[in-house]
Amino acid sequence: xxxxxxxxxxxxxxxxxxxxxxRPAPTAEGASPAPTGSGSGGLVVDVTxxxxxxxLELSRTVPVVVDLWxxxxxxxxQLSPVLEKVVRELAGRVLLAKVDVDANPQLQQAFxxxxxxxxxxxxxxxxxxLFTGAVPEQQVREVFAQLLQLAAQNGVTGTLPSGEDxxxxxxEEPALPPLHAEAFAAIEEGDYARAISAYERALAENPxxxxxxxxxxxxxxxxxxxxxxxxxxxxxxxxxxxxxAAQFDVADLDLAGGHVDDAFGRLLELFQALxxxxxxxxxxRLLELFxxxxxxxxxxxxxxxxxTSLLF
Numbered sequence: 001x002x003x004x005x006x007x008x009x010x011x012x013x014x015x016x017x018x019x020x021x022x023r024p025a026p027t028a029e030g031a032s033p034a035p036t037g038s039g040s041g042g043l044v045v046d047v048t049x050x051x052x053x054x055x056l057e058l059s060r061t062v063p064v065v066v067d068l069w070x071x072x073x074x075x076x077x078q079l080s081p082v083l084e085k086v087v088r089e090l091a092g093r094v095l096l097a098k099v100d101v102d103a104n105p106q107l108q109q110a111f112x113x114x115x116x117x118x119x120x121x122x123x124x125x126x127x128x129x130l131f132t133g134a135v136p137e138q139q140v141r142e143v144f145a146q147l148l149q150l151a152a153q154n155g156v157t158g159t160l161p162s163g164e165d166x167x168x169x170x171x172e173e174p175a176l177p178p179l180h181a182e183a184f185a186a187i188e189e190g191d192y193a194r195a196i197s198a199y200e201r202a203l204a205e206n207p208x209x210x211x212x213x214x215x216x217x218x219x220x221x222x223x224x225x226x227x228x229x230x231x232x233x234x235x236x237x238x239x240x241x242x243x244x245a246a247q248f249d250v251a252d253l254d255l256a257g258g259h260v261d262d263a264f265g266r267l268l269e270l271f272q273a274l275x276x277x278x279x280x281x282x283x284x285r286l287l288e289l290f291x292x293x294x295x296x297x298x299x300x301x302x303x304x305x306x307x308t309s310l311l312f
Contacts, residue, residue: 042161043087044084046100047099049107055095056125059125060124060156062156064094065121066120068101068107069116070116075116079134082134083096084096093148094148115132123151128150135296138210145214146215149184150218153222183198183219199213228253251289264300
């Protein structure tokens with residue numbers, strides 16, 4: 001499977017974990033303890049500065065969600081049960097690594113955790129920023145669904161044993177719906193057209209399937225940037241600031257690379273520069289990207305307000 005541009009860009013992130021990754025392994029005498037479980041059938045572990053390299057290595061098998069928290073942090077105590085619940089439901093497809101920032105200053109510094117709770121994912125050893133602050137359960141589910149798609153795109157599709165806790169009174173987690181499973185398989189194979197078709201059929205069957213809607217938006221973006229040459233796309237956009245298709249291409253590349261403000265800013269400037277009768281497609285693309293990022297993101301709110309001011 002090829003490694004598409006968008007995955008490399010998203011995974012590049014802004015966090016440098018090389019110092020922690022390259023720490024020498026502890027010797028047998030005085031060896032550092034392994035990450036310790038804290039419930040959820042071993043799918044939730046407490047991680048320290050010393051044990052982090054083991055978790056980093058696990059991220060090559062399953063995506064690891066890192067929850068940076070502290071005992072004194074009220075929002076952390078609201079968010080943690082939500083994260084654990086969603087991880088438990090995913091039955092081994094995601095590992096939750098909890099980091100007490102007060103006790104682990106190296107990890108706090110590495111992740112640049114200026115405010116908590118802060119949630120970051122690790123996929124194939126690379127960081128993926130997710131969100132900061134206590135967010136609603138539905139948003140956590142949507143973010144995790146997007147994370148699993150990104151992980152599949154990078155070949156990280158393993159499953160961890162969920163232990164007895166995950167199969168006790170609640171029984172086994174239901175299998176992924178067939179059309180969602182088809183979409184995930186298609187994404188892993190790089191067949192975005194088939195993944196789009198599967199999500200569209202899922203939405204036709206259930207228009208309220210939020211996971212399918214989020215998946216469709218993600219894979220549509222992947223499909224658009226798959227064949228783009230970044231240098232050529234940016235050169236074309238620079239050559240003609242009013243070339244709508246060229247500006248769309250670069251906005252897609254920016255969003256896929258995690259540069260949300262750049263993508264929104266480019267399209268808002270294009271919208272402002274175009275005559276009124278030519279603005280419709282730009283507005284539609286902005287609304288599509290807003291939905292992809294999610295209304296809970298403050299950058300979406302700021303861009304929406306600017307778009308409204310340009311409309312009236």
